[in-house]
Amino acid sequence: MSDITRAEICVTACADLFLGAGETLASPMGLIPSLGAKLARLTTEPDLLLSDGEAFLLTPGSTVEGWLPYRKVFDVVAHGRRHVVMGANQVDRFGNQNISAIGDHARPTRQLLGFRGAPGNTINHRTSYWVPRHSPRVLVEAVDVVSGVGYDHAVGPFHDVHRVVTNLAVLGFDTPDHSMRILSVHPGVSIDEVQKQTSFPLVADDVAETRLPTDEELDLIRTVLDPDGKRDKEVPA
Amino acid sequence: MRDKRMTADEAVAGIKDGMTVGIGGWGSRRKPMALVQAILRTDLKDLEVVTYGGPDVGLLCAAGKVRRLVYGFVSLDTIPYDPWFKRVREAGGIEVLELDEGMFQAGLRAAGHRLPFLPIRAGLGSDVLKYAPGIKTVRSPYDDGEELVAMPALKLDVALVHLNRADRHGNAQYLGPDPYFDDLFCLAADRRYVSCERIVETFDGPPQTLLLNRMMVDGVVEAPGGAGFTSCVPDYPRDEKLQREYAEAAADLEKWPDFYERLLG
Secondary structure, eight states: OOOOOHHHHHHHHHHHHTTTOOSOEEEEOSHHHHHHHHHHHHTTOTTOEEBOSSSEEEOTTOOEEEEOOHHHHHHHHHHOOEEEEEOOSEEETTOOEEOSEESOTTSOSEEOSOSTTHHHHHHHSEEEEEESSOOTTTEESSOSSOSBOOGGGOOSSOOEEEEEEESSEEEEOOSTTOOOEEEEEOTTOOHHHHHHTSSSOOBOSSOEEOOOOOHHHHHIIIIIIOTTOTHHHHSOO | OOOOBOOHHHHHHTOOTTOEEEEOSBTTBSOOHHHHHHHHTSOOOSEEEEEEESHHHHHHHHTTOEEEEEEEEEOOSSSSSOHHHHHHHHTTOSEEEEOOHHHHHHHHHHHHTTOSEEEESTTTTSTHHHHOTTOOEEEOSSTTOOEEEEEEOOOEEEEEEEEEEEOTTSOEEOOSSOOTTHHHHHHTEEEEEEEEEEEOSSOOSOGGGOOBOGGGOSEEEEOTTTTTTSBBTTTBOOOHHHHHHHHHHHTOTTTHHHHHHHHHO
């Protein structure tokens, strides 16, 4: 299939976050990660559990297969069989994430949502981030407030910050000091561009190109998961 | 059995300046807005408000009722940020204790169980503890020796919650998919008030939907539409139009007085 869009590449990159997850609760925040999780469930990860964002676990056909009100989500968080893909107002070199406040927490220049579940997620189970607009304002040297815990603050047995998927690249932390590295750049994006849109130096010694969706995946994205093309609003072509 | 029916104004009449008030619901979902509005009609001030925050926070901040806010987030769900909360925070206008959502639940559970704290991993490594130096860690007394957050009890003077149905004695039922944490708020509080869409003689539906029993409730307020523009499914969904009007007015101090007057009727 032709005319593959950047948004579709981001969807499959998000789907690939769940490779090997098995019977794990996928908690994607935002449209592209949600499409990715649903795509993974329909293709590579049929055992994945998906919530409707309210209190139900749903099959791909939208049948209720489980009950998961917020209090039970906290049980899953503590139990650990969960991979959350959160947003980030800021994410830094070591994978710290900020959704709390910009500036001084006592009197922020910009108040955001608050810590939400980020501290508990990152200390208990695998966490990835989705950044629809990769820019130096989001990819910062050090976050103003540590909501999600990065590798330089990591404690305990279960910390596992996995990947950052952006509109430009897929990034990871498997370097000697867990500083961020480029795993792949999306087709048409240069390593220089990713570096220019990032406030700190990225490790870029073995960079691949992000894979294209398969014909089957494209068909699922376009006809089943997002026939109205909402994905192209989140990530313009 | 005692008849605990009362008006919203009677329910909040016992609240004193400086008290700690827990508010049930979650974000812009099943918030006890009729009870919150009853607070807005009083001269109360310096409240410590404990909430998974939604428009309850914005309205109480707008009215200058809040001295200190304890929260995991403040959001209107379909509108990410509450403009009033943003305004008072960016002006440094209130004290805050900002928690991880799971820590917040652990704090309510500790209070309900009359424990000084409950251990939890959430918070470790994050800035929650940096901004809340009063929250300590504790070391496991067992062989693992793991360090954990000792989440202190979030004790409440008063809990305000809104459910779908209640009887006059204080048994109360949720009919939507999520109980949120309303039972925990009631267990954590000295005085507990539930508003409901309808007072019934007997309950329909499975017994697991009876979230509160009368040991957990001191007052019952029949308040149809008592969740305001927040959702109270299956009785009604969120009133997105009114919520948008709220958010637009909250973001514009010239529009606010008219909206506020209209909301309070």
